[in-house]
Amino acid sequence: MLKRIIVIASFALLSHGAQAGLNILACEPEWASLTQELAGDLVRVTSATTARQDPHHIEARPSLIARARNADLLVCTGADLEIGWLPLLQRESGNARIQPGRAGFFEAAAFVRLLEQSGRADRAQGDVHAGGNPHLQADPRNLLKVGGALAQRLAQLDPANAAVYAARNQDFQKRMSAAIARWEKEAAGLRGVPVVVHHKSWSYLADWLGLKVVADLEPKVGIEPSVSSLSALLERLKTQPARMILRTAYQSPKPSEWLAERAGIAALELPYSVGGSPAAKDLFGVFDETVAKLKGGLK
Amino acid sequence: MFKRHLLAAALACALPTSALAVTDADLAALRAEFDRKLKDIQAAYEDRLKEMETRLVKQSGESPETAQAVPRPGNTGAAVASANPELSLILQGVYAQRKAGERRPTGFLQDAGIGAPARGFSLGDSELILAASIDPSFRGQATVVLADDAVVVEEAWFQTSSLDHGLTLKGGRFISGIGYQNEQHPHAWDFTDNNLMYQTLFGEHLVQDGLQLKWLAPTDTFVELGVEIGRGGAFPGASADKNGAGSWAAFGHVGGDVGESNAWRAGLSYLGARPRDRESPLIDISGIDTNNLFSGKAKIWIADLVWKWAPEGNPRARNFKFQAEYFQRDEDGDLACDDADPLVPSLCTGGSTDAYRGKQSGWYAQGIYQFMPHWRVGLRYDRLNNDSLDYGVNNANLARTGYHPNKWSLMADYSPSEYSRFRLQLARDHAMQGNPDDSQIGLQYIYSLGAHGAHKF
Numbered sequence: 001m002l003k004r005i006i007v008i009a010s011f012a013l014l015s016h017g018a019q020a021g022l023n024i025l026a027c028e029p030e031w032a033s034l035t036q037e038l039a040g041d042l043v044r045v046t047s048a049t050t051a052r053q054d055p056h057h058i059e060a061r062p063s064l065i066a067r068a069r070n071a072d073l074l075v076c077t078g079a080d081l082e083i084g085w086l087p088l089l090q091r092e093s094g095n096a097r098i099q100p101g102r103a104g105f106f107e108a109a110a111f112v113r114l115l116e117q118s119g120r121a122d123r124a125q126g127d128v129h130a131g132g133n134p135h136l137q138a139d140p141r142n143l144l145k146v147g148g149a150l151a152q153r154l155a156q157l158d159p160a161n162a163a164v165y166a167a168r169n170q171d172f173q174k175r176m177s178a179a180i181a182r183w184e185k186e187a188a189g190l191r192g193v194p195v196v197v198h199h200k201s202w203s204y205l206a207d208w209l210g211l212k213v214v215a216d217l218e219p220k221v222g223i224e225p226s227v228s229s230l231s232a233l234l235e236r237l238k239t240q241p242a243r244m245i246l247r248t249a250y251q252s253p254k255p256s257e258w259l260a261e262r263a264g265i266a267a268l269e270l271p272y273s274v275g276g277s278p279a280a281k282d283l284f285g286v287f288d289e290t291v292a293k294l295k296g297g298l299k
Numbered sequence: 300m301f302k303r304h305l306l307a308a309a310l311a312c313a314l315p316t317s318a319l320a321v322t323d324a325d326l327a328a329l330r331a332e333f334d335r336k337l338k339d340i341q342a343a344y345e346d347r348l349k350e351m352e353t354r355l356v357k358q359s360g361e362s363p364e365t366a367q368a369v370p371r372p373g374n375t376g377a378a379v380a381s382a383n384p385e386l387s388l389i390l391q392g393v394y395a396q397r398k399a400g401e402r403r404p405t406g407f408l409q410d411a412g413i414g415a416p417a418r419g420f421s422l423g424d425s426e427l428i429l430a431a432s433i434d435p436s437f438r439g440q441a442t443v444v445l446a447d448d449a450v451v452v453e454e455a456w457f458q459t460s461s462l463d464h465g466l467t468l469k470g471g472r473f474i475s476g477i478g479y480q481n482e483q484h485p486h487a488w489d490f491t492d493n494n495l496m497y498q499t500l501f502g503e504h505l506v507q508d509g510l511q512l513k514w515l516a517p518t519d520t521f522v523e524l525g526v527e528i529g530r531g532g533a534f535p536g537a538s539a540d541k542n543g544a545g546s547w548a549a550f551g552h553v554g555g556d557v558g559e560s561n562a563w564r565a566g567l568s569y570l571g572a573r574p575r576d577r578e579s580p581l582i583d584i585s586g587i588d589t590n591n592l593f594s595g596k597a598k599i600w601i602a603d604l605v606w607k608w609a610p611e612g613n614p615r616a617r618n619f620k621f622q623a624e625y626f627q628r629d630e631d632g633d634l635a636c637d638d639a640d641p642l643v644p645s646l647c648t649g650g651s652t653d654a655y656r657g658k659q660s661g662w663y664a665q666g667i668y669q670f671m672p673h674w675r676v677g678l679r680y681d682r683l684n685n686d687s688l689d690y691g692v693n694n695a696n697l698a699r700t701g702y703h704p705n706k707w708s709l710m711a712d713y714s715p716s717e718y719s720r721f722r723l724q725l726a727r728d729h730a731m732q733g734n735p736d737d738s739q740i741g742l743q744y745i746y747s748l749g750a751h752g753a754h755k756f
Contacts (some may be wrong), residue, residue, distance in 0.1 A: 050559070050612065057615045059607065060756055061562040062521030062554025069465055069515045088753045091438065094515045096463035101435060123718060223716060224672050252616055 022158050025067050025098075027076035027086060028055050029274040030137040031108065031150075033283050035075055037172045038151050042161050045075075048089075051276035054250045055081055056127075056222070060088035068093040071104070073157060075150065078107025079114060081134035103156055109134060111149040112142040115203050127222030137273065139204035140180050140287050147172055179284055183291045184209075190294055196237070196265075198225075198247040198256055201272060205246075205290070214242050217255050225255045237263050244268055244297040249276035266297040384431030385750035389486045391423030397728075397739040401580075404495055404704035405732040406685045407659060408579040408593060408630065410502040410534035416492070423743070424485060426453070430750075436461040442484070453506065465515035475505040476513065476525045477550045477568035478624055479603035487754055489620075490710050491724045491741040494663040495681035496626055500599060502534050505570065509544065521554040521564070535570070535597040535628075537577030546572040554756075559612045564756060568601040574632075580639060583646040583696050586733075588639035593655060595632010601625070605756070616672050623664035630657045636693050646696035653691030660684045661704075673714050681706040683730075704730040720745045 024045040026032035032047035039045070048064050049055050055077070058064075068074070068089040076082055090099055097104035114132025122128075136142045151169035155162035191210035195202075198217040206213050215236060219229040237259075244266040245256040253269065260267035270290050271280035280286040401415045430440035442454040456471035474482050480497055481504045497504060509529030516522035531545020532538065547570070554564035576592045583589050602625045609618040634655035636647035661683035669675040683704040690697050706729060712722035724741040728734065 052611045053613045054615050057613070059562070059609075059614060060753065061556065061607075062523075062552070062564045062756060063519075063556040063562065065515065066519060066521040066555075070517050070519075084753050088755060091458070091460065092467075092515070092755075094462065094465035094467045094513065096461040099435070099460050100432070123716075127717065250613055 022072040023070055024073045024075060025071040027082050030283060031075040033274040034143060034147055034150060038147060038165055038168050039154055040168060042164060051249050051271060051273040056084060058085045060085045064089055065092045068098060069095050071098055073104045073106060074098045075106045077134050078109035079131050079134035080129045106150060106153050108146040109136060111145050112136050115207060126220030133200050133203050135201045136204050138202060139208040140176060141208060143283060144173055144176055183287055187291050187294065189298065194242040196242045196245040198251050201248050202246050214240050230255060230259055234259060234262050246270055248272035268293050268297050384429050387428045387747055387749035389426040390746040391486060392744050393423050393491060394420050394742040398737055402728060402730050403580065404499055404683050404730040405702045406688060406700060407499045407683060409499050411578040411580055413502055426486065465517060467513045469511040472506060472508050473511060475507050475527055475548055476511060477505060477548050477570055478601040479605050479622060481505055482755060486745050489665065489667045489677050490679055490708050491722055491743045494679065495683055495704060495706055495730055496624060496661050496663050499683060500626060506533055508532065523552045525550050531572045535574060536572035537574035546570065560610055561608050563606045565604045570599040572597045582698050584698050587643055587645040589636050589645045589647045590639040592635040593632055595630060598629045600627045618669045620667045623662065625662040627660045634690060634693060636696060651693055651696060653693055655691065656689045658686045660686055675712050677710045679708040700732060702732040706730055718747045
């Protein structure tokens with residue numbers, strides 16, 4: 001029995017070692033997509049979550065632990081977004097490469113300016129992230145910064161292909177910068193438009209496009225809205241009107257639809273991440289659709 | 300830093316005067332040089348202070364509500380520094396309504412430390428948990444349970460984080476990896492009380508003083524193998540005043556996903572212990588309490604299965620969890636039976652020792668359904684089987700029935716947030732023969748303060 005286990009184990013280890021390229025586990029689909037942009041077929045990348053899953057509330061499922069075990073690199077958001085499950089994956093994986101502080105653990109939040117850094121974590125205020133808002137991928141300018149840092153990290157882990165990562169990054173930066181300029185032009189009419197958000201998922205998008213966030217469906221951060229909190233919000237909107245309500249693909253449509261119907265404004269489900277809608281096939285698709293939907297919401 | 304400069308200055312002053320061959324000119328030159336350096340340092344400090352002050356003013360001018368982008372201090376890679384060490388405190392309390400008396404499963408040797416469950420208002424275990432990375436190679440955690448007359452070290456362990464190759468070594472006092480529910484702390488239980496299986500086998504759960512080595516296979520399917528050696532001082536072991544190990548455990552777990560919405564884990568575990576003079580209460584044929592000391596071998600097999608469903612892998616709004624475990628316990632050795640209370644003589648008065656062989660089994664199954672955000676309901680069934688019991692000559696003294704202890708529990712809980720939970724539980728407890736239709740009502744609160752406690756699957 002034991003002999004057989006050892007034989008199977010060593011075979012599995014060898015076959016793993018023989019695999020070409022880095023094995024990368026992204027915490028969220030946007031980082032899987034970004035990695036794909038920078039590395040193409042040189043790496044094998046999968047995402048631990050989908051755009052229809054709330055990255056705050058994922059279980060440390062056995063399948064995820066098994067994937068973390070085999071990963072050469074974890075690409076995550078950081079800023080405590082994954083604190084409910086990622087530390088468990090790292091601890092249970094028996095994989096030294098992806099531990100905090102190692103090159104195999106990449107956190108996007110370390111390379112951008114985080115919004116809403118309060119430094120305070122009083123839970124009377126809800127489930128706040130004291131270190132700042134982690135939903136940073138909603139501003140494509142952050143993707144440029146994270147992309148640059150990730151390309152460097154890939155080169156560090158796989159020096160043989162460093163030139164490829166650098167070249168692909170340059171190409172990505174060029175295409176993304178051009179796209180950002182195009183989106184900003186298209187979205188010029190959105191500047192100053194008052195919106196209601198469901199969770200602080202849209203702070204970076206609002207910051208980028210100049211949307212004015214007048215209210216949050218959540219009475220406290222991370223606390224789901226109730227009928228009474230929505231009714232109070234409806235009253236508030238009478239004196240401080242908004243044009244639309246924004247939610248992600250993973251949030252329940254009920255609260256925003258309830259409020260939209262009564263306030264007579266649009267409720268928009270934006271893709272939030274890659275795979276959040278059929279059109280959001282890559283990072284460019286996410287913002288193409290986001291900008292188009294926001295413009296549609298103005299009509 | 301500034302102190303060090305002062306010290307250097309003091310030395311600089313002291314040295315020249317103590318040296319004999321120093322001229323006044325030398326001294327004056329040194330003094331001048333020292334004064335100049337001191338002024339430089341002061342100037343540098345004042346500049347830095349001014350810079351810090353202006354930065355502070357700038358930051359305080361920007362209230363968090365204005366959502367201004369503030370550059371992160373030290374954008375060099377580390378995540379937002381969570382508190383180190385992570386500190387959390389669990390507060391629990393129960394109101395229980397039930398008949399007075401013991402609830403021991405009839406015919407089962409169990410830990411003598413388990414008393415009659417409290418009635419009325421009672422404070423549950425307050426757990427204080429401290430955890431942190433010790434250095435790049437180790438992580439440590441201590442869980443201290445604060446009770447009225449005792450502080451119990453429930454866990455105090457280190458764990459490696461850099462062995463690699465899927466290996467993790469844990470040492471100290473830790474909760475054993477056998478079974479499924481074993482590794483869950485009481486605050487993570489889905490019912491106000493323990494299931495009969497774990498209560499009978501381990502009291503609360505099996506805690507080892509020893510070492511655990513786990514290996515995770517490099518496969519896409521989750522395959523985890525583990526072995527443990529321990530002191531074996533706690534039930535089903537006892538009084539391990541000896542060299543070497545008093546208990547051994549081995550376990551294997553496999554798991555995976557089925558589609559996007561389902562995840563599962565199944566396992567098989569073995570525990571062996573060699574207790575000496577392990578104390579358990581039993582009743583004699585006439586229903587009088589006896590005290591029993593068991594010395595011999597205890598072997599336990601556990602099979603476990605957990606299945607979780609969440610629509611599209613998103614458990615926030617709705618989810619379902621099914622969990623079931625089965626055990627077989629085989630105990631072989633000597634049992635010394637005597638009176639539990641000298642004033643209430645039993646059939647074992649004066650002491651009666653003979654061979655004991657017990658083969659017992661049991662299982663529980665439970666389902667928990669969260670049907671909307673914040674609200675869950677659950678149902679659990681517990682059952683124990685006295686497959687074969689042989690007390691030797693004590694067969695004439697101790698009750699040896701074919702009774703199968705069982706229990707039904709129904710619960711509903713409400714969690715206003717991730718950190719608070721209120722629970723109502725109704726139970727029909729048939730663990731003890733002669734206590735049929737014992738209806739129990741329990742009300743419980745659980746609060747967790749401090750660090751996010753990431754719960755295992």
